[in-house]
Amino acid sequence: MLELAILGLLKERAMHGYQLKKRLADTLGSFWQVSYGSLYPTLKRLQAQSAVEMVFPREDVGRRKNVYRVTAKGEEMFAELLERVGQEAAEDNGFSVRLAFFRYLxxxxxxxxxxxxxxxxxxxxxxxxxxxxxxxxxxxxxxxxxxxxxxxxxxxxxxxxxxxxxxxxxxxxxxxxxxxxxxxxxxxxx
Amino acid sequence: MLELAILGLLKERAMHGYQLKKRLADTLGSFWQVSYGSLYPTLKRLQAQSAVEMVFPREDVGRRKNVYRVTAKGEEMFAELLERVGQEAAEDNGFSVRLAFFRYLxxxxxxxxxxxxxxxxxxxxxxxxxxxxxxxxxxxxxxxxxxxxxxxxxxxxxxxxxxxxxxxxxxxxxxxxxxxxxxxxxxxxx
DNA sequence: TTCGTCATGTAATGGGTTACATGATTAC
DNA sequence: GTAATCATGTAACCCATTACATGACGAA
The missing domain is CATH 1.10.287 (Helix Hairpins)
Structure with a gap:
């Protein structure tokens, strides 16, 4: 679920964890809250699976920020997760998160x-x-x-x-x- | 949450795990599902805390059933859990479960x-x-x-x-x- | 210079699930 | 006798949270 949401948001544009959490809170926040304690590890895991990769800072040199972007493999994962029409996709959160990315279906x-x-x-x-x-x-x-x-x-x-x-x-x-x-x-x- | 629900249901009448799960599904089932994997351990834990105790079978000798009843300590725990007006009591499930026991407040x-x-x-x-x-x-x-x-x-x-x-x-x-x-x-x- | 917010991370813990394993009883 | 349902339990896992720890940057 979190992986799906992260990949979906990163598809729009590259972001770092903190930004990602804000976007998550803004669009899905009324039913789905995420803490850093689950966000960062998930981001690292996605990176380990090469679903996302770090964009090395150019103008952004100042702050220590880990900006991530989706890879081709990440796009595949996203599509697969999104289309999965299992039980979870019908449940409250699973459905709402998917609806937020309906335009990709x-x-x-x-x-x-x-x-x-x-x-x-x-x-x-x-x-x-x-x-x-x-x-x-x-x-x-x-x-x-x-x-x-x-x-x-x-x-x-x-x-x-x-x-x-x-x-x-x-x-x-x-x-x-x-x-x-x-x-x-x-x-x-x- | 589960402890609250179990104590609340056992307050009505003594039951065994299987029955408890059915009652849970019947009254709170539309928003709150519990599996045996969490029900039985919780029941055991409550027993260890002497919040519930086993009723030894009388006419019910046949089946191996662990019928539990609430103890005085369990009643206290229940009241405390139910009245706790924290954040959790306002969230969807927390609120609904409490509402189901409102008559005790x-x-x-x-x-x-x-x-x-x-x-x-x-x-x-x-x-x-x-x-x-x-x-x-x-x-x-x-x-x-x-x-x-x-x-x-x-x-x-x-x-x-x-x-x-x-x-x-x-x-x-x-x-x-x-x-x-x-x-x-x-x-x-x- | 200090306070708020930006930013990242980890360790301990929690609260549950799934899958597995077992066996008794009932209804056909 | 066999299938369904009753009945209990455990172990491995999952997904998340809370609490903690750190530190940079900008604005007052």
Missing amino acids: KPETRIRLLERRRTFLEGRGSTLKESLREYRERIDGYTLSLMKHELDATESDIRWLEDLIKSEQRQVERPLRRSRAARIAQRERA | KPETRIRLLERRRTFLEGRGSTLKESLREYRERIDGYTLSLMKHELDATESDIRWLEDLIKSEQRQVERPLRRSRAARIAQRERA
């Missing part, structure tokens, strides 16, 4: 990931409904209220996902339609 | 916990708004959409909390009013 893969997430949330929804049906009388008001609220939140998540999926599908279809139009135009020209 | 403590959670969520909300304001033009559509959706979800959480707080406050006030009425009645009797 093909629309079809995006749809697959979105649908995986939807299935996951539908599972959570059913579990919640089941619990509500099964235990409604036996559980206390607070847990009941929590469950109802969770169910609402889950359903809202699903609606949001549905919108994302629809908009992806439009993006997949439109080029097709255009090419069909192009084919027609070509036929007419003939 | 005084209304004032409940309100304190609810307000801590609200403050926490308001912080998240501000962070999100800040990011949206700051980066709106620079970040990609997916992250933007995620952030907006997160903000909506956070605001919905806050509204829900507000309702819970209000209903707690009513419960704090009503007995006061009743006692005032009692005082008046007493005065009239005099």
Whole structure:
């Protein structure tokens, strides 16, 4: 997860650990906090795997900063990690981090990931409904209220996902339609 | 967290590990999954601390089952863990687990916990708004959409909390009013 | 000159998971 | 008798955190 996030951010531009942490906090910070104690070791590990390499300072001579950039191997790793449509990719953080790098995926893969997430949330929804049906009388008001609220939140998540999926599908279809139009135009020209 | 949940569930009735895991999955399962690899060691640890003790099987002789019950010391531990209004008590899981045992808290403590959670969520909300304001033009559509959706979800959480707080406050006030009425009645009797 | 923030790192610890191993009981 | 589920446990690992340690640089 952290590796994916680091590679994804370094893909945009070379950065050093401290900067990386700031960017991480800014874009993913509302759900995903990283400490230096995990950031720096991960960065070193990625370097050892030659997924990233140090950019030796030019104008930046002053401060002791370890600026890293992604290597070709790092790009591969990133793509592999990002596309991996396992269980982890459907869970809260795994999904959010991947969404932040969606622009690097093909629309079809995006749809697959979105649908995986939807299935996951539908599972959570059913579990919640089941619990509500099964235990409604036996559980206390607070847990009941929590469950109802969770169910609402889950359903809202699903609606949001549905919108994302629809908009992806439009993006997949439109080029097709255009090419069909192009084919027609070509036929007419003939 | 797990200790709190185990003690809280065993407070209701004595159970063995397997049962405990089921109850855990049923009531808190939508956000909090535990594996045996962490459940059994925790149970043993609690036993070593004499927070729980084994109930020796009577009618249940057949199966090899380790049924545990909470001890007086366990009750103390539970109360202490539950009331602890630290950072962890405001975070997602910490809060939800505590909410599931809210009935064991005084209304004032409940309100304190609810307000801590609200403050926490308001912080998240501000962070999100800040990011949206700051980066709106620079970040990609997916992250933007995620952030907006997160903000909506956070605001919905806050509204829900507000309702819970209000209903707690009513419960704090009503007995006061009743006692005032009692005082008046007493005065009239005099 | 000193304070804040930039910047990097390590060691100890924590809290969990996965995979493995075992075996009893129940339902078919 | 055999498959599913009940039931307990351990060892290896993973991913992260906290606390600690260090020091450079810029601004007041």
